[in-house]
Amino acid sequence: MSEVRSEGVDRERLVPVVAGIAEVLPWVKQWHSGLDPNLGVDLYEYLNGQLLEKAQQVGVPVSELGQSGPPVPVRGRKTKGR
Numbered sequence: 001m002s003e004v005r006s007e008g009v010d011r012e013r014l015v016p017v018v019a020g021i022a023e024v025l026p027w028v029k030q031w032h033s034g035l036d037p038n039l040g041v042d043l044y045e046y047l048n049g050q051l052l053e054k055a056q057q058v059g060v061p062v063s064e065l066g067q068s069g070p071p072v073p074v075r076g077r078k079t080k081g082r
Contacts, residue, residue, distance in 0.1 A: 005066060011059070014054070014057075015058050015059050015060055015065070016054055017054075018051065018054045018055055018058055018060070018065060019065040021047060021050065021051045021054065022051055022055075022062055022065045025047055025048060026043070028043055028044050028045050029044040032044060033045075
């Protein structure tokens, strides 16, 4: 399987970004649905389309985006091999 990359960014780094879009989408729908007079687009419809497209690109269904958490930070120094 080929590694998913977008403009030099690995899949592992893209999934949280796509998950972030999914996380805010309900609020966008609540507060910004309908045609925006300044932009001429429905922001919810636009972002929903982007979400579906990007989720497909990273290979994670929208329903599973929130299930993967951020990478666990590694604390301390790396040990030297002896």
